Amino acid sequence: MTKLGEMLVEDGIEKGIVETCRELGVSFDETAKKIKQRFGISEKEAREIVRKYWF
Numbered sequence: 228m229t230k231l232g233e234m235l236v237e238d239g240i241e242k243g244i245v246e247t248c249r250e251l252g253v254s255f256d257e258t259a260k261k262i263k264q265r266f267g268i269s270e271k272e273a274r275e276i277v278r279k280y281w282f
Contacts, residue, residue: 241266245280255281
């Protein structure tokens with residue numbers, strides 16, 4: 228898989244997690260924690276991802 232393909236897959240996974248959490252009534256903060264754990268990234272990065280797909 229190309230680098231672009233990998234990035235698109237990761238974006239899709241991030242978006243899917245955020246959308247699923249919203250649909251299940253999980254809070255913004257809890258969703259950020261889940262993203263942080265899943266991808267092993269900083270809280271700041273996780274919050275940016277959640278903010279990107281939250282609305």
